[in-house]
Amino acid sequence: MAHYTKHPVAAPPTAPERESTGHLLLRGYIILVLFATFAHSAVYNLLGEIGAAITLVAFLLSTLAIGIPMIARKRPNAFAWRRLPWAATGYTVLALISIAWSQWPGATIVTWVLLATVTVNALFIVHVLTWHEIVRALASAFKWILGLSLAMELWVALVVQTPILPNFFVRPEGEANAHWYWVRGNLLDGGRIQGIVGNSNLLAIICLFAIITFGVLFAARVRWRTTLALWTLLAAYFLLRAGSATAYACAAAAAVVLVVALLMRRAKTPGGRTRLYVVFIGGAVVVSALVWLLREPLFALLGRSADLTGRSDKIWDKVLERASQHPIFGNGFSSPWVPFDPAFDGWITDHGITVFHAHNMWLDVLLQLGVVGVIIMALAYLSLLWRSWFFAIDRPRWDLKADRSYSAITLLPSLFTIVLLVQGLTESTPIMLWGWMLLVLLSFKIKAVPLVGIGERERVIERGERARRVP
Template sequence: MAQYTKHPVAPPPTAPERESTGHLLLRAYVILVLFVTFAHSAVYNLLGMIGAGIVLVVFTLATLAIGIPMLARNRPQPFRWRRLPWSALGYTTLALVSVAWSQWRGPTLLTWVLLAAVTVNGLFIAHVLTWHEIVRALSSAFKWILGLSLALELWVSLVIHGPLLPNFATLPDGELDPQWYWVRDNLFDGGRIQGIVGNANLLAIISLFAIITFGVLFAARARWRTTLAMWALLAAYFLFRTSSATALVCAAAAAVVLAVALIMRRASTPGARTRVYVIAIGGTALVAAAVWLVRAPLLALLGRSSDLTGRSDLIWSKVLERAGEHPLFGNGFSSPWIPTDPAFDGWIIDHGITVFHAHNMWLDVLLQLGVLGVVLMALAYVSLLWRSWFFAVDRPRWDLEAARPFSPLTLLPSLFTIVLLVQGLSESTPIMLWGWMLLVLLSFKLKSVPLVGVGERDLLFERGARQRRVP
């Protein structure tokens, strides 16, 4: 019978360290928060404005109830106050202070509560989860959104056999603009699909985020890679079926950034990196100029007009006109605009619906918080872009060892950031809800923990990813 000798060459084998039940519940709660944030429009369509507001309040109070005791006990680690994303917090503070001169005080206070809630949750997630856990939580939230979107589209097409209105309202007699529908019943007729979020452009961007997340997990040799590939195929199908020009441009930009980052990782000398930068920046400038010159036929191929489907003539001109009334400090914070408020009701109408944002995050910030707000927002995004880029292309190093392998997970922040910046040219989503949460979450995590697996928690084993133990 085999037995250990009195002089073993290695310690007896032990079971790998397991996560506590409390931490598993914490991760489940974070997944739920991410799902509700990214699919906030689904909650709105299901429960209405009051119900969505109640859900937001409940989750914010729950986050505070969980987070404050953890801060008091320094769990799972001391809170890094000095590493907070100060530019983003400065913008949040300016948004609250703007109530003093706001032209729409009610919307300012109401939407600032939304902004503050998203900010708190972003800081909370960055503090309590490691990089691996954040990526896996994003992956789980995206899977729920994609899966429920497919289920809802199938239910509408196979059971209802017709479009679905928000809150399951009864369809009125006569024609109704498709913009009012939650789901348009386009799954089998070739039209644009909207999923549970009720918006094709929003579903497209979420699908793109999902593809990026699944891709980095696949490259990191996460478990169940075949399942990840299937989810990525579903996300790619949604990206194709939503026919979102903005999402396709974002995908192209993310592909370019990914290619340059991978080339930069292989550059072994400063001179080689300089050459990559020159070629990448010069090539991007030439391509951007060429695209601008032939923008009209390209947009026509995508089914869009040369004014970006009415953005420049219908929306941006009116936003610039009102922003010019108070250029330095803006007219007052409101992200999104409240369509029922007299200041916005009937101001800009598209398809019979009052527009609730400027379809350009920089113009939206200029309208609301003026030049000062634009400066703070630019600082926040430039800081995030800078940190996320070097997080992706610099080899991990915290001692004399200079040959450690790159982690695929370090690519995710830079790819998410470039998607948000490109999307911000035609949408205002990057400055509110999940866009703002990603900005706060990634900025705080990059500043407080600039290395994957180092300085987070001394876990010997993280389920879901095959990784080398850090000595």
């Protein structure tokens, strides 16, 4: 007969190992880097050109000061040199050597330092954080942007009660160009809002990234899911109030990719996946053709013109004309276009303001680095799209066991990638600042750690705490 005992065979339960203070500080620093990168326009509006440049250089020096001793202490081969995103690295090198033939060498040097800063920070984040920690850091940065955007919109609408210019200057006497304003104070009157980033289109895309990140964490069953749901509602509200047609198109594309990925996960056989590929690729071709044929009524429904608000005749034609002068290697790197450089100052203007990018990332690359740059950039994004897709739909497997559960985290790279690609049709942000950071970060992380939660540096539970190593 079995007897109850107060002395069980199993060891008593113990609390999970807590993260060290140094690692918590490191994560806090990375959240600050992500915030400054995604909300760089807010830093620019607050500190001006010189202040924003100093901020980026300070982050670069800080990252090098933290990262180099860390790699040296852990031995150099601890860094996944062989897993670097070589296409993105090649683009960075080509941008640097384009100084030799650049039509605007000063702008090339300045903007390449910006590109190098973002690249170094992205590589550093991949090296020191796990998949779960990266997603949580992104979520924290997005929460800060959303929270500060809400606070600033409320302050301008209720306290200042008039639009404000950069550096918190109140609107001067007389009418100023609305595009110069940092925040217009439209939160309570139904107009488009800009948030702390000072741009409706940029705020909308950040909100979409936030919704994807919060949704992935919610599906991963992290703690504080109710709070995550509230942040998601705030991001969705800002997305609607920003009124960005590009963001709506990106959201639709991400929703389709999410549905297809989930169906692919449920397919039992390779033949089932093949049928899904045929159906959805064929459907995508048909829908794309219909959108092109019906573009005028569709854009009118969204409150936009068929020429994408002047992009085709005002911007793209001039970009193609200048790109044709040096079609192979381009005119020289400059992302963004430096407005105070004589080559760009007043070249293309919109509402009296010098345009600082081509509003199409492929045309922008063609202008700067020619056909060679376009090929390298296409390889970088196609590589990321390919790897992220199978990262999302394939079961985690490293031995004979083939029935392990999927991780919600693996959906995030493919959703982010499709948003960047769709946005790149009307914007150039996917090739600079946070767009470039996401390209390098996701490409490097998928190559370095293709399985979530597997490996010495990926042994984490769903909440992100480091688990004890099993002997």
